[in-house]
Amino acid sequence: MPxxxxxxxxxxxxLSVQRSFEHCGAEVDVVSEAKSILNADYLVLPGVGAFxxxxxxxxxxxxxxxxxxxxxxxxxxxxxxxxxxxxxxxxEEFGYSKGLGLIPGSVVQIxxxxxxxxxxxxxxxxxxxxxxxxxxxxxxxxxxxxxxxxENETMYFVHSYTAKPQEQFRLADSYYGGRRxxxxxxxxxxxxxxxxPEKSGTSGLKIIRNFIEL
Amino acid sequence: MKNTRVIARxxxxxxxxxxxxxxxxxxxxxxxxxxxxxxxxxxIDEIIYxxxxxxxxxxxxxxxxxSKTTEDIFIPITVGGGIRSIEDVTKLLRCGAxxxxxxxxxxxxxxxxxxxxxxxxxxxxxxxxxxxxIAANKWEAYYDCGREKTGIDVVQWARKGYELGAGEILLTSxxxxxxxxxxxxxxxxxVSTIVPIPVIASGGMGDTSDFIEVVKKGKADAVxxxxxxxxxxxxxxxxxxNAIKEGITIRG
Numbered sequence: 001m002p003x004x005x006x007x008x009x010x011x012x013x014x015l016s017v018q019r020s021f022e023h024c025g026a027e028v029d030v031v032s033e034a035k036s037i038l039n040a041d042y043l044v045l046p047g048v049g050a051f052x053x054x055x056x057x058x059x060x061x062x063x064x065x066x067x068x069x070x071x072x073x074x075x076x077x078x079x080x081x082x083x084x085x086x087x088x089x090x091x092e093e094f095g096y097s098k099g100l101g102l103i104p105g106s107v108v109q110i111x112x113x114x115x116x117x118x119x120x121x122x123x124x125x126x127x128x129x130x131x132x133x134x135x136x137x138x139x140x141x142x143x144x145x146x147x148x149x150x151e152n153e154t155m156y157f158v159h160s161y162t163a164k165p166q167e168q169f170r171l172a173d174s175y176y177g178g179r180r181x182x183x184x185x186x187x188x189x190x191x192x193x194x195x196x197p198e199k200s201g202t203s204g205l206k207i208i209r210n211f212i213e214l
Numbered sequence: 215m216k217n218t219r220v221i222a223r224x225x226x227x228x229x230x231x232x233x234x235x236x237x238x239x240x241x242x243x244x245x246x247x248x249x250x251x252x253x254x255x256x257x258i259d260e261i262i263y264x265x266x267x268x269x270x271x272x273x274x275x276x277x278x279x280x281s282k283t284t285e286d287i288f289i290p291i292t293v294g295g296g297i298r299s300i301e302d303v304t305k306l307l308r309c310g311a312x313x314x315x316x317x318x319x320x321x322x323x324x325x326x327x328x329x330x331x332x333x334x335x336x337x338x339x340x341x342x343x344x345x346x347x348i349a350a351n352k353w354e355a356y357y358d359c360g361r362e363k364t365g366i367d368v369v370q371w372a373r374k375g376y377e378l379g380a381g382e383i384l385l386t387s388x389x390x391x392x393x394x395x396x397x398x399x400x401x402x403x404x405v406s407t408i409v410p411i412p413v414i415a416s417g418g419m420g421d422t423s424d425f426i427e428v429v430k431k432g433k434a435d436a437v438x439x440x441x442x443x444x445x446x447x448x449x450x451x452x453x454x455x456n457a458i459k460e461g462i463t464i465r466g
Contacts, residue, residue, distance in 0.1 A: 049335035127465040154465045158337040
């Protein structure tokens, strides 16, 4: 049984994430100590709320360095929603906050107008299709957490900010108001999902199953 | 692409799923967990639980129902009714809720919206508004199942709620609630075109044509459906298929 550790720093929907991983056959441990993070097999960083607050909480618990060290080990890591955004270098949410710096790029606010200059609602809430990034090969998804996911399958998003990773780290995109949203990012064994796989029905559970089979 | 959400609205009293008409004459429908499981399997996009009498009795009984729901249902869950403090919110989120819907407590102390939004993020803070029409294009905010008036204008309250940090608005027409006579599209439109956050239309769904109208004319971002689902008058697949046929983008 794959052993998954979920980082609890007081700002995640921990129970839902835990239950979805258990449902997929993982043994889950909810952790908030440096030592248990470093020796994890699979590490998951959930998160809802504001970027700066979340980084502050991680810092208070002395978890930033252990997470960064874990990610150098070669074991699978998954950041969810704000957890994915924190994988970037930093965010412009409420001023500038430094991130975990696991994947190069920044986090910016979703624009309140569409590409055609019509007003649009922010946060981006709801189910949205995920696609292979334009110009990339769909084989990209094989042997990743998106293995077996069809293009245009929908996932549940809820966010006001969006990650802007360097192009090579984009594994799946979505579109909101005609603009690209980084939906899944990947660097080696490090993954981030902007949407909530634990809240995306059977499609989301498939992603979780893929992750614990990495 | 933006997909309009179809949300099952489940009014709860004690351990039961109930349904009234204009919040009156609540009828017992059944076990809420069995209903939400059925809706999940049929492809509902979200679930909203409202403890319909909680504010009257100053309590909230939903923790058990929510906790049971999130064992095997993996879509967003919103919980409302009688939530008054950060502690109440924390407890419900720990049971697996994703968002909380606040009506009475926000009217009594609007700062609560900001407190919840700052602590848990605006995506978690759904402002629930019970609107009663008082004149042409004018609605007043109510609480306690549409029984207590506030003198507050709904459109202004919605805007203030957004400014205080609400991430979504659950907008229920007290006049239409439970009637299956169609939504108050003017109400939904008046709010949805003013606030830059998503608006969930609630109250009045009787047929798939009502759904289409409240999305197209009312500019609803999401639609809450109650009676027609609970009484098995319409299926989720049917609602979605008809909406797609009319050019509304929706998760199939």
